[in-house]
Amino acid sequence: xxxxxxxxxxxxxxxxxxxxxxxxxxxxxxxxxxxxxxxxxxxxxxxxxxxxxxxxxxxxxxxxxxxxxxxxxxxxxxxxxxxxxxxxxxxxxxxxxxxxxxxxxxxxxxxxxxxxxxxxxxxxxxxxxxxxxxxxxxxxxxxxxxxxxxxxxxxxxxxxxxxxxxxxxxxxxxxxxxxxxxxxxxxxxxxxxxxxxxxxxxxxxxxxxx
Ligand SMILES: O=C(O)c1ccccc1NCC(=O)[C@H](O)[C@H](O)COP(=O)(O)O
Numbered sequence: 075x076x077x078x079x080x081x082x083x084x085x086x087x088x089x090x091x092x093x094x095x096x097x098x099x100x101x102x103x104x105x106x107x108x109x110x111x112x113x114x115x116x117x118x119x120x121x122x123x124x125x126x127x128x129x130x131x132x133x134x135x136x137x138x139x140x141x142x143x144x145x146x147x148x149x150x151x152x153x154x155x156x157x158x159x160x161x162x163x164x165x166x167x168x169x170x171x172x173x174x175x176x177x178x179x180x181x182x183x184x185x186x187x188x189x190x191x192x193x194x195x196x197x198x199x200x201x202x203x204x205x206x207x208x209x210x211x212x213x214x215x216x217x218x219x220x221x222x223x224x225x226x227x228x229x230x231x232x233x234x235x236x237x238x239x240x241x242x243x244x245x246x247x248x249x250x251x252x253x254x255x256x257x258x259x260x261x262x263x264x265x266x267x268x269x270x271x272x273x274x275x276x277x278x279x280x281x282x283x284x
Contacts, residue, residue, distance in 0.1 A: 083111030110268025204238030217261035
């Protein structure tokens with residue numbers, strides 16, 4: 075089964091072009107001001123314009139207002155919205171025709187996976203991500219990973235993707251152990267928080283596709 079990869083938190087043309095050039099299936103733009111990866115609407119519009127047909131633009135949000143999602147979808151021509159810390163009813167309310175909805179689930183223990191079932195009918199995909207510490211400013215993008223063994227034997231209620239602490243050195247093993255067909259990375263392709271590295275992007279995508 076071919077593996078697709080999303081490079082998340084892109085904010086510059088050169089790193090976006092590297093992700094696209096090395097075969098990312100999805101590129102992610104973060105719309106969350108506390109994040110070092112946050113992009114303004116104008117910046118997102120410029121980046122989105124560089125994305126060719128066939129590569130999907132994903133907007134990342136944290137329990138957003140309707141207006142933020144509507145404007146981001148419009149200016150960045152988003153194909154999908156990825157919602158963190160967003161309850162199933164809100165995910166359902168934010169659903170828009172022609173735009174996939176992804177619900178991020180913060181995972182630390184097996185019990186955390188049960189939340190996935192609550193998104194059936196509300197989301198199109200579950201993103202399993204590592205739970206960040208209590209009080210952390212960000213619900214993702216912190217380079218933390220969870221125990222992949224938790225996913226083994228789990229009956230996924232929806233299409234899904236694997237995230238959290240992936241990098242070029244561990245993504246193959248993560249794919250082998252979980253059976254993921256879509257993987258997502260942010261910090262693992264950065265040289266500092268919010269600063270993507272074209273060589274790390276290339277290495278990650280090469281490893282994911284190997
Ligand atoms: O990346 C962020 O800054 C961010 C901010 C707010 C909500 C979500 C965020 N990232 C979500 C992602 O999709 C990341 O790729 C995912 O959490 C994995 O991050 P990492 O462990 O750093 O690879």
